Amino acid sequence: MLTATRAPQLKTVLIASGLVLTLAMGVRHGFGFWLQPISQAHGWTRETYSLAMALQNLLWGAFGPFAGMAADRFGTARVVIVGALFYVGGLLWMAMVNQPTLFVIGSGVLIGAALACTAFGAVSGIIGRVAPDEKRSWAFGISSAASSIGQFLMMPVEQRLISSTGWDTAFFILAALVAIVMLPMAFGLRELPHDKAAGHHQSMKEAIREAFSHRPFLLLVAGYFVCGFQLVFIGVHMPSYLKDKGIMDPGVAVMALALIGLFNIFGSYYAGKLGGFLPKRYLLSSIYLTRAVVIALFLLAPLTQWSVYIFACAMGLLWLSTVPLTNGVIAGIFGVRYLSMLSGFVFFSHQVGSFIGVWLGGYLFTRDGNYNTVWGITIALGVFAALVNLPINEKAIVRQHVATA
Incomplete structure (x- = not known):
């Protein structure tokens, strides 16, 4: 049994x-800025770069459960170190490889694995176990x-790097930044061996079987x-969409994505806070419905610089506010013993959606010359x-048996 003095401190883990x-989400959030410069430099259609982004997201999800298993079993610190190395390799690959198939596969595997090891799923377990x-x-x-x-912070940085140093040099600089920041921070995520939840000694296989036979998990x-x-x-696709519609100033797209990040700070924080005393399912349902309404209003209103900013602020409040609520539901139902792993499985579904969304956007634009159809799909x-x-x-699962060690 771990004593309170030996347990990792919540403040250290959160920092x-x-x-x-x-850094993991900030760098990844700005990848849309490279769509046009890379496509033009290599003579690719938008579908090629979109496919690379789609594969990154799909493999992020596919690797997520395994990164979660590793974090639950071997510790979050080791997983984050591996993820940082993958991230550096993926950014360098995107800078140097100009053969389309190799670009798509290599960047997809490396960045996908990096995000699986450094984003929400991998770190959710240690947060859930440390926090009361x-x-x-x-x-x-x-x-x-x-x-x-x-x-919020990385959007102007990435756009400025591309414009001032070139799109390929920007990747090199970001790779160095990832190494400098992530590797030292991993040591703040070292976790002492933890007891199995509530005295119920459950194997990973049993936890997976339990989750996938539980209807609320499937709905999540x-x-x-x-x-x-x-x-x-x-x-x-937002930066390209705005240019297609006549808003040629790249600063508008930069500001829009930055505003999404800024308002997401408040949306995520207060979603987590509200989830402490309101039913999380109602909050999740409200978020998704409001997103549909905001997107519909954005498309119906005249497109101006200010309508873009208003849309970005509204979407920012709703952007990642689903994450603390979803992880909270999983922890409340199944406990925290295998939280990283179970969050990884749920997040895989998220990334299948990401794959289809980003690829379909590029495919339908190439076919139709516009994004109208895919916007309609996002609303539905x-x-x-x-x-x-x-x-x-x-409601938390009440397990009927306790296995002996």
């Missing part, structure tokens, strides 16, 4: 995980807000698919996600 998430029950939802909100700070999986579809389509999926989250039962 270290916050800085890792800030009454502060867990709040702590998840803090970590989500940290990733939003990265999105379905809803999270929509979250991924919406966010990555908007994040990657928002309504769907609002409906499937309503019947989720957040």
